[in-house]
Amino acid sequence: MSRISLAFSSFFGLLFGGQLPDSVILALGLSKRSAKTSAAAAPAPKVDVSDGALQLLALLQRDARLLDFLMEDVSPYSDEQVGAAVRNIHESSRATLQRYLSLQPVIDGVEGAVTQLSAAGSLKNDPGAIKLLGNVPADGNVKAGTLRHKGWKVEKIELPALQVKTNLKILAPAEIEVE
Amino acid sequence: MVIGIDLGTTNSALAFGEDEAVQAFAVEQVVQPGEVRAESLLPSFVYLPGPKDFAEGATALPWDEQPKYVVGTLARRRGAESMGRLVASAKSWLSYAGVDRNEAILPVHAPDGVAKISPVEASRAYLEHLNEAWQHAGHPALGEHEVVLTVPASFDAVARQLTEKAAREAGITKLVLLEEPQAAFYAWIGKHADWREKVGPGDRVLIIDIGGGTTDFTLIDVKDQGGELTLERVAVGDHILLGGDNMDLALARHLETKMPKLDAQQLQALWQQCRAAKEVLLDPESTVTAQPVTILGRGSSLIGGTIKSKLTRAEVEQILVEGFFPHVAPDEELAKTRRSALTEIALPYASDARITAHLAHFVKQCGAAPTHVLFNGGVLRAGLVRDRILSSLNLWLPKPVKVLDGEDLMLAVARGAAYYGLARQGKGIRIRGGVPRTYYVGIEDAMPAVPGMAAPMKAFTVVPFGMEEGTAHQYPGRKFGLYVGEPVEFRIFSSTERRGDEAGALLEPMPKDLKELPAMEITLAPTAKTPVGLVAVTLESHVTATGVLELFCVAASGDRWKLEFSVRERKA
Numbered sequence: 001m002s003r004i005s006l007a008f009s010s011f012f013g014l015l016f017g018g019q020l021p022d023s024v025i026l027a028l029g030l031s032k033r034s035a036k037t038s039a040a041a042a043p044a045p046k047v048d049v050s051d052g053a054l055q056l057l058a059l060l061q062r063d064a065r066l067l068d069f070l071m072e073d074v075s076p077y078s079d080e081q082v083g084a085a086v087r088n089i090h091e092s093s094r095a096t097l098q099r100y101l102s103l104q105p106v107i108d109g110v111e112g113a114v115t116q117l118s119a120a121g122s123l124k125n126d127p128g129a130i131k132l133l134g135n136v137p138a139d140g141n142v143k144a145g146t147l148r149h150k151g152w153k154v155e156k157i158e159l160p161a162l163q164v165k166t167n168l169k170i171l172a173p174a175e176i177e178v179e
Numbered sequence: 180m181v182i183g184i185d186l187g188t189t190n191s192a193l194a195f196g197e198d199e200a201v202q203a204f205a206v207e208q209v210v211q212p213g214e215v216r217a218e219s220l221l222p223s224f225v226y227l228p229g230p231k232d233f234a235e236g237a238t239a240l241p242w243d244e245q246p247k248y249v250v251g252t253l254a255r256r257r258g259a260e261s262m263g264r265l266v267a268s269a270k271s272w273l274s275y276a277g278v279d280r281n282e283a284i285l286p287v288h289a290p291d292g293v294a295k296i297s298p299v300e301a302s303r304a305y306l307e308h309l310n311e312a313w314q315h316a317g318h319p320a321l322g323e324h325e326v327v328l329t330v331p332a333s334f335d336a337v338a339r340q341l342t343e344k345a346a347r348e349a350g351i352t353k354l355v356l357l358e359e360p361q362a363a364f365y366a367w368i369g370k371h372a373d374w375r376e377k378v379g380p381g382d383r384v385l386i387i388d389i390g391g392g393t394t395d396f397t398l399i400d401v402k403d404q405g406g407e408l409t410l411e412r413v414a415v416g417d418h419i420l421l422g423g424d425n426m427d428l429a430l431a432r433h434l435e436t437k438m439p440k441l442d443a444q445q446l447q448a449l450w451q452q453c454r455a456a457k458e459v460l461l462d463p464e465s466t467v468t469a470q471p472v473t474i475l476g477r478g479s480s481l482i483g484g485t486i487k488s489k490l491t492r493a494e495v496e497q498i499l500v501e502g503f504f505p506h507v508a509p510d511e512e513l514a515k516t517r518r519s520a521l522t523e524i525a526l527p528y529a530s531d532a533r534i535t536a537h538l539a540h541f542v543k544q545c546g547a548a549p550t551h552v553l554f555n556g557g558v559l560r561a562g563l564v565r566d567r568i569l570s571s572l573n574l575w576l577p578k579p580v581k582v583l584d585g586e587d588l589m590l591a592v593a594r595g596a597a598y599y600g601l602a603r604q605g606k607g608i609r610i611r612g613g614v615p616r617t618y619y620v621g622i623e624d625a626m627p628a629v630p631g632m633a634a635p636m637k638a639f640t641v642v643p644f645g646m647e648e649g650t651a652h653q654y655p656g657r658k659f660g661l662y663v664g665e666p667v668e669f670r671i672f673s674s675t676e677r678r679g680d681e682a683g684a685l686l687e688p689m690p691k692d693l694k695e696l697p698a699m700e701i702t703l704a705p706t707a708k709t710p711v712g713l714v715a716v717t718l719e720s721h722v723t724a725t726g727v728l729e730l731f732c733v734a735a736s737g738d739r740w741k742l743e744f745s746v747r748e749r750k751a
Contacts, residue, residue: 062211068481077482084473084487160214163236177442 054168055159059100061172064092068172100159106130106151115147129153181604182326183362183596184309186342188270189391189424190220191305192590193313195324196597199607201369203590207312208251212237218252219590221308225266225301226254227286227293232261242311248296250308259447263290268392269301271526273345274331274338274418276697281341287525299345306349325353325603327596332358332397332615333418335673336728337697343727356726357599359592360386360397361412361610363555366595367583368608375408377583378551383413384583385549387538387568389556394419394534396541398549399610412612413645415675416541421529423558427454429498429532430490434472438486445474445486456490461561468492496563504535504567509543509575511536535571544676548576553583560588611647614722617680618642619693620730621670636670638686638693641720642728644678651721652682653733659718661703661732664711669699669730669742682720699730699742708736716740 060066069089074082097103106129109115123129129151132142162168183194183201193204205217212233226249228238238249249257258265266285273280283295296304306328310321328351330342339356346354364386368374378384380403388395396416402409430453435441441449449472456470469491476484514531531537542549552572559565565582573579587594602609619638639657646652661667672693680686705711716732719739723729730742 065475065481068479072480072482074482081485081487082482084471085475085482085485087471088473088475089481160211163213163234163239165235166213 051162051168052157052159054171055162056100058168058171059096059159060093063096064089066093100157101154102156104153104155106153107147109147109150111147111150113147114144116144117142123153180324181597181600182313182321182324183593183598183600184306184326184328185359185362185590185592185596186270186302186305186328186330187223187390187592188268188393188422189223190589191223191309192220192593193309194590194593194597196601199601201594201597201601203593204313204316206251206309207241207315208308209238209240209249209253210251211253211256213239215239215241216252217312221251221305221312222255223267223269223305224254224258225250225269225296225304226258226261227264227266227289227296228257229261229264229293232257232264240311242315248304250304260444262286262443263288264293266296266301268526269298269305270331271392271420272298273302273341274334275526276335276337277527280337299341299348302342302345303348306346306351310350320350322350322352325355325600326351327355327357327362327600327603329357329359329362329592329596331393331395331418332360332412332415333395333675334358335616335694335696336618336671339727343725354725355600355603357596358397358412358415358612358615360388360395360415360555361399361612362592362595362599363388364399364410364553364595364610365598365602365607366587366591367553369594369598378408380408382551383545383547383549384551384553385542385572385580386553386555387559388554389534389558389564390422391424391557392420392422394421394529394537396538398545399612408608410608410610411645412610412615414541414545414678415615416537416544417675419529419534419537420526421532421534421537423454423556425532426499426503426558427457429502430454430457430495433494433498434488434490437488438474441474441486442477445477448474453490457495458560460490460492460495461563463562499564500567503532504564504571505533506571506574507533507536507539509539511539513537513540535568538568538571539575542572542575548578549580550578551583552580555588555591557589613645613647613650614642614726614728615644616642616673616675617644617677618720618728619672619674619680619686619689620718621672621689621695622685636689638672638689639718640680640682640684640686641718641730642722643680643682646682646720646722648722648726649724651719653717653719654683655717656683657685657717658715659732660713661716662712663703663705663709663714666700666702669701671696671699701732701740701742703732703740706738709734709738 057067061068066089069085106123107115107119109119117124117130120130132140133148136142181196183196185192193206194201195204203219205219206221207215207217208221210216210218228249236244238246238253240246254265258267263286269285272278272285278284280298283297285295285298285301289295314320328342328346330339334342343354343356364384371377378401380401382401384399384401386397386399397412398414400411400413402411427450431446431450434449434453435446452472456472459465459467459470469489472488472490474486475481478484513536552569554565569580569582598607601607618641620641622637622639641652672695674693676692677690714734716734719731719733721729721731732740732742
C-alpha cells in the first residue's frame with residue numbers, strides 16, 4: 001500500500017471502526033493482540049502510557065526550565081556562560097526529581113569493587129536490571145564481578161494527580177504580559 | 180489537645196500539644212496548579228483569582244472543589260507574577276490604625292473591578308484554611324479545641340480585637356491570645372527541662388524577634404516567689420515594620436545596580452536568590468566567601484539571556500551591618516523622616532532601618548539591663564546578625580548578656596503557643612504579664628470655649644500597665660455625665676513607655692507621648708431603670724481571661740453598657 005492510502009485507511013478505520021483495518025496491520029507487519037475486553041467492567045479513566053512522561057517533562061520545565069535548556073542551541077556561548085545557567089538548572093531539576101520520584105541505585109555498592117550479583121536482591125536474575133559486560137560464560141551464570149555502574153531504579157513515583165481537563169501536550173504555556 | 184497557631188506576617192504555622200508533647204502540623208495546600216501538598220508552613224498570602232488565572236479545578240483543595248480564594252504557596256507563587264491580585268502582609272494592615280481594617284481595601288493596587296477583601300477577611304482566610312486542613316487530616320474542627328493564637332506583643336487593643344474577630348469567623352471559639360515573643364520563650368522552656376538552671380531570680384531575659392516583615396522586643400523578668408521561680412513580662416516594644424524582607428531587598432537593590440535592566444519577574448528571582456545567597460554566606464558553618472547569583476534568561480533563550488553576578492560575604496556583611504545593625508550609642512535617637520501630607524494608602528514602614536537603634540531605644544526605655552537574650556525569627560539564624568546584636572548590647576550594658584539558644588527559629592512560636600496551651604491546663608509554668616500598655620481615656624477640660632483653640636485634654640488612667648488577665652478596675656470616684664439615647668465618643672490613648680501610672684491616675688495636662696487609638700463610640704440604650712436623658716456613670720475596665728481589653732460604663736442603678744472600638748479611619 002502507498003503511504004497515502006495507508007494513512008487514509010488507518011485514519012478512517014480508527015475513526016469509524018475504532019481499530020486499524022486488517023489490511024493496514026498486514027501492510028505494516030503488526031500483529032493484533034487480543035485485548036481482553038470484559039464488557040461488564042466500567043470504563044476506567046483513559047490513561048495513556050505517555051501521560052506520565054509528558055507530565056514529568058512539564059514538571060521539569062516548570063520547576064527547572066529543563067526544556068528551554070535542552071532545546072536551546074548552546075554552541076555560540078562560552079563554557080562559563082553555560083556553566084552559570086547549568087548550576088541553577090541542575091539544582092532545580094534534581095529537587096524536582098527527588099520530590100516526585102524516589103531514585104535508588106540497583107546495586108548499592110562501591111563502583112570498581114568486586115560485587116556479588118545477589119546485592120541486587122530480587123533483581124539479581126533480571127537481565128534488564130543487571131547488564132553483564134566482558135567475558136560472560138556461555139551459560140550466563142555469573143555470581144560476581146566488578147561493579148562498573150550502580151544503575152538507577154525508581155522505588156516510588158508520586159506524580160500529582162491529573163485534572164481531567166489538563167492538556168498534557170502543553171508542556172509549558174506561552175506567557176504574555178499585559179502592560 | 181491544645182492547638183497553637185502562629186498567624187505570621189509572611190508565614191503561618193500550626194502546632195498541637197497533647198500530654199506535654201508538642202508537634203508541628205503539616206498544612207495541606209495547593210502548591211502549584213493542580214498539585215496539593217502538605218508543607219510545614221502556610222504562606223500568609225491570599226490570591227484573588229481572575230477568570231483566566233487558572234484552569235478549571237486547578238485550585239481545588241481536597242475539602243473544597245472551587246475555593247473562592249487561593250491561600251498559601253500557590254497564592255504567593257502566582258502573586259509574584261500578578262501582583263495586583265495578591266493580598267500580602269494582612270497582619271501589618273490589621274495593626275495599622277490609618278485605615279478602616281474592616282473595609283475591603285486589599286490588595287491596595289488591585290485593578291478596577293477586582294473584588295477586594297479586608298485585612299480581617301484575609302486573616303480569616305488563613306485561619307479557615309488551617310481549620311479545614313486540620314479537619315481533613317482527620318481531627319475534630321478547631322472549634323472543638325482550645326486554640327492559642329499568637330499576636331505581636333506590640334499589637335494594641337484594637338488589633339487584638341480584630342484578630343479575635345477573624346478567629347471567631349473562622350470557627351475558632353475557645354480562643355486565647357498570646358504574645359509572640361512570649362510564645363518563643365515558652366518554646367524554649369518546653370525544650371529545656373533544666374531551664375531553671377539556666378536562668379535564676381533577678382535575671383532579665385530580652386527576647387528579640389525579627390521576622391520577615393516585623394521586629395518585636397520583649398523583656399521578661401525571672402523572680403523568686405516563696406521559693407518558686409516565676410516569670411513576668413515587664414516591657415514590650417513598639418510595632419516596627421522592619422525585618423528580613425527589607426534586608427533581602429537591600430541586597431537585591433545593590434546587585435540590581437550592576438545588572439542590565441530586569442523585568443518584574445527577574446527582580447523577584449533576584450530577590451529570592453539574594454535571600455538564598457545571604458543564608459549560605461551567613462551560615463556559621465559555611466566557609467564560602469562568595470555565592471553566585473544567576474538570573475536565567477527570560478523566554479526560551481535561557482543561556483543566552485542569563486545574567487550572572489555574585490554576592491560576596493563582604494558585601495552582605497557591609498550592607499547588613501551598615502544598613503541594619505550599625506553600632507549606635509545607647510541613647511541614639513531614632514531618625515524620623517517627615518512624611519508629606521498627601522500619602523497614598525500604604526503601610527507605615529519604619530523610617531529608620533537601623534534595628535540596633537530601635538533596640539537601643541527599647542533597652543533605654545526598659546530601665547534595668549537585660550542579662551540574657553533569646554532570639555527568634557528566621558533572620559536570626561545568621562550568626563553575623565546575632566553577633567552584631569550581641570556586640571551592640573554588650574557595648575551598652577555593664578555586664579555581657581548570655582544567649583539562651585536551642586530552639587527552631589521558624590516554628591518556635593507555634594510550638595510555644597501549644598506549650599502555653601498545656602501550661603494553661605496546669606502542665607507547665609506560665610509567664611505573668613498582663614496588658615503590655617497603659618490605657619487612658621481623654622477628658623476635655625471644662626472651660627469657656629475659645630474660638631480656634633481646642634480645649635486642653637487630661638488623661639485618665641483606666642488600665643494600668645501590667646493589668647492581669649481576669650481582673651477588673653472600678654473608678655467610683657470619677658463620674659461622667661452622659662446622655663442616654665445619644666451617641667457619645669470616648670477618646671482612647673495608650674503608651675508602652677509610661678509604666679508607673681496607677682489605675683485612676685489623672686495626668687494633667689495630657690503627656691505628649693501618648694498614642695491615640697480609634698475612639699470608642701457608644702449610644703447608651705435606655706433601659707427600664709435608665710430612661711432617656713442625662714445619667715451619671717462611672718468607668719470600669721476588664722481584661723478578660725483571653726487577654727482582651729473591655730471598658731464599661733456603669734450607672735448607679737447597676738445598668739452597664741460595654742464600649743466598643745469603632746475601627747474607622749482616624750481623621751488626622
